Amino acid sequence: MKLGVFGEDASLLEESATTDGSGLATVPCGDKARHLHAVFGMDSYVVAFDKSLNHVGMWHFPVRYSWMKSLPETRRAFMFTDRSLYRLGEKVLIRGIVRDQLGNDIAISA
Numbered sequence: 115m116k117l118g119v120f121g122e123d124a125s126l127l128e129e130s131a132t133t134d135g136s137g138l139a140t141v142p143c144g145d146k147a148r149h150l151h152a153v154f155g156m157d158s159y160v161v162a163f164d165k166s167l168n169h170v171g172m173w174h175f176p177v178r179y180s181w182m183k184s185l186p187e188t189r190r191a192f193m194f195t196d197r198s199l200y201r202l203g204e205k206v207l208i209r210g211i212v213r214d215q216l217g218n219d220i221a222i223s224a
Contacts, residue, residue, distance in 0.1 A: 115139075115154040119163060121146045188215045189223060 116130040150163035212223040
């Protein structure tokens with residue numbers, strides 16, 4: 115993965131660094147640094163990067179990674195109503211979305 119540091123005006127401040135075999139890289143963070151741009155193949159991502167951050171962890175990036183060997187198969191449901199408040203005696207309409215989670219994949223439930 116290649117990394118580049120950009121300023122407030124989107125100008126490149128530091129030419130890219132490349133991660134090592136363990137996925138780590140050290141990138142200087144000067145006073146003008148505002149964004150870190152990561153590129154891996156055809157994918158790229160930009161995250162805030164300035165003196166307020168002493169490091170940028172993987173949780174900043176939208177990487178789906180499971181710490182367990184295999185995730186259990188689960189079913190998730192999200193229930194909602196058309197309004198947030200009802201009066202006594204009013205008909206309540208409830209709708210829901212149900213999905214099966216198979217590891218890191220989500221599938222429409224039968």
